[in-house]
Amino acid sequence: MAQTTGGSAPSGGTRLQRRSLGVGHLVFMIVAASAPLTAVAGGQATTYLVTGNKAVPFMFIPLGIVLGIFSIGYAAMSRHVANAGAFYAYVSRGLGKVGGVGAAFVALIAYNAMQIGIYGLLGVALGSFMSGRLGIDAPWWVWVLLAWAVIAVLGVLQIDLNARVLAVLLTLEVLAVALFDLAVLAKPGPEGLTTIGFNPLVAFGAAAGATLTFSVASFMGFESAAIYSEECRNPRKTVARATLIGVSFIALFYALSSWMVGVAAGPDTMVDPKAMLKAGYATAGAPDPTTVLFIAGQERLGVAWGDAASLLFVTSIFAANLSFHNAVARYIFALGREGVLPRLFGRVHPRTGSPWIASISQSLLAVVVFGIFAILGLNPLLTLFTWLTNLGALGVLLLMSVTSFAVASYFRRNPEAELSRWTTTIAPNVAGVLLVALLVLGVANFNVLITSSTTAPLSPLTVILPVILFGGGLAGLLVGVFLRSRHPDVYAGIGEGAGPMEPEDEEAVPQEQVSG
Template sequence: MSATESKTPRSGGETGSGGLQRRALGVPDLVFFIVAASAPLTAVAGGQAATYLVTGNRAVPFMFIPLGIILALFAIGYAAMSRHVTNAGAFYSYVSKGLGKVYGVGAAFVALIAYNSMQLGIYGLFGVAFGSSMSSILGITAPWWLWCLMCIGIIATLGVLRIDLNARVLAVVLVLEVLIVALFDLSILAEPGPQGFSLLGFDPTIAFGAAAGATLTFCAASFVGFESAAIYSEEVRDPRRTVARATFIAVGLIAVFYAFSSWLLGIAAGPATMVDPGAMVEAGFTAGGEPDPTTVLFVAGAERLGQIWGTSASLLFATSLFAALLSFHNAVARYMFALGREGVVPRAFGSVRAGSGAPWVASLAQSALALTIVLIFALAAADPVLTLFTWLTNLGALGVLLLMSITSFAVIGYFRRRPETGLSRWSSAVAPAIAGVLLTVVLILGVTNFNVLITGATDAPLNTMAVVLPVILFGGGLVGLLVGSLLKRRRPEVFAAVGEGANAGFPQREDK
């Protein structure tokens, strides 16, 4: 590897010496990354459908309203911070500058666990979903892990290419999956289910009357990914505006889209059917003879829109997961890059590829980790959905809630020491404080309902992993705090660079 001069690609941005690809992404590109991470088709057809049956709550759609408000409050302080801090480390750098560098390293470790867990867990569902599509469409049958290995290879390739190319791939997949759900929504509006139209889904008394904590936690998981805009702040055209605009647009779109679509999902089968296993079997929403709420969108949609739509929806369910995998892969790679650039982890992770500006070492390391985890679960003959997907994605969602809670208070600390910014008290203190308290409440609900999240039943006996996984998350944060303290005492030059990003003062590496 050798240092090279600064290079400017032929189009779509530029790379400085050792830096990520500059000025490559606009607001639409960033929205694609954010929304793709939440996997709209998967969230509606999978997560939200399951929430009805698991919790017995007929007002799942209502929960997206308070959650949308909470996340909009969070976005106010988050967006304000993004105008003053530009760093691929996002939460890591925000916490470093708002609460102190030791806490920043702790946040970085939580972020690595959270985003890696989300990305690795999704492989389990992808392997099953894509394998099912290939079997029904082409008659090709293969074990779930083989499809995962193929996907890992594709994502590993895209991960070392230009970020704007990744954005275009996500744009195509995202538009198609949103179109599929939109067509489903329109078909239900034209021809509702057997119980007709009902506004029970938006009744707050029902929403908070049945397993409210579990329902709120399940719905919060649907938003994971919206907070990732700041990760790409070094690669957008106008960091002071692009991150804020993309975040607000994403929160609004996700909240409205999910509330509306989950309501129509309930209308398709009937609110009473969605929460009743026996009624679901009677209505034909089953898999292997067992009630399966994740079949509602596909069965009800195919009945109204035809088999071509049904086949397309099945395939796009898998590509929706691919888009989420690619989005989280890029997020993890940039966190590792930020930590490597500043010396918190080996500096090799701070290397970028000449021309594309991609953090190639961090990217390939994440792909290697994905390969390892998939093979471990495959060799253990573990259920890819009930273990790999369920355990790790819920762990990731819990980690993101923890990061958002901490970051809300970091925003307050940052602007309290910088009154010269002239930011209103609402943006710099009040909104972040309210968001921080409410997100902490949701986090506590997530921890106390974690057994429900990973077992899919409100009355299930305590699962060992419901204890082990949160311990890994919070324990990882404590390890990060210890590492930060050790850096402060033993490597003050590295500690001084924590959270400083491209201004850290260390030479950065750009490889051929």
């Protein structure tokens, strides 16, 4: 076999860089998108205070089981479909091409919302670090522009370079959180090493729906392995292994780490604003649960850890942003290659094999959207980040629900003797039902998500944002119907991607033959 540099890249064609990614690369992509340090210090700590639930850690157990069941059918489907538009392709193969276009439009809205919304948090976090540690002050959007420029450049380079960047950042942030966990385990907070965090009666006794909805957002990105299936070595096995490893790691790591955050301050403190203020976990005179990990960690591990953790908090958000950018670019590319979007978006760079036009278009959309928020003077955390990322999380839940039933439908029409009924029928349908239940909880608690309060009055956005999401899916269905009647040639290619897997794609490329 001829040696390759970073996998084979097409010459300005419509095939992505081949055989570039292994299981390890994909696991880094998956976990980086969930932003471990950000999820633990930010999302999970905030969930305690907003919901008043002392058993946040327990919720990662049932969620991990649900998403693990989803992964069984999802991974089995990856043996048959290698397409950069994963959900879109799976739904097209399982529920029909019209449904696939509907799923594609939901995916575009959801992943763009996640990617662009994260810029709001990134701008504030980077600005806070630069001001507090280096004494450099600038508006949040200045820092966003700098990060945006780096992501825009990385987005048009080889995907294995992106994977290496994410691997370094992810390893460091996981190490920082792991050190925090061990330090708190050795020196618990004022209430001792309490196990109330894993009490199911407590977990389902206080705002359980809101707690589940908040917690599921920590898993966002775990489903992204299939998006890179065209760029994998041995995609029939790589996607399945990476997905199962990713969801297992996320569930266990977050259950442990959210428990240690609660133990560090004490579960009673974590759910009580007055107690949090008294303990010193505050910002500008207001209770701030996001300070618990950094304050408690620095008390136990020293100033050097505190400085490193603060920087890694920023790089954690950056890594998630880069990961979602790559996901969006591949969806746009897949739709352009098949003619659902203008075919210009379906071209790859002749040297790097990246979907460069799709990547640049996503970068342009992002700068326009966060630019509007900046011009209007809106709070980047309470608006840009909160509105868009929660819209994106709701969209991914919708996509996973539909995809589960699509997988079951596909294997019903294309039975495979070597796969069990559990894998092809029972697990996908069970996952579909459970994910629909989570989706309903998400919609029912959407006001809590966007206001970060269980007592806030109903916001108009509670209706507007879900309508945008579901309306986008309906628009996609109408486009699918239009293509079926007016452009049968385009319709016939929906969900087909680059075509059947080639023999060379089914064999792993020895690591020593892949460089760059």
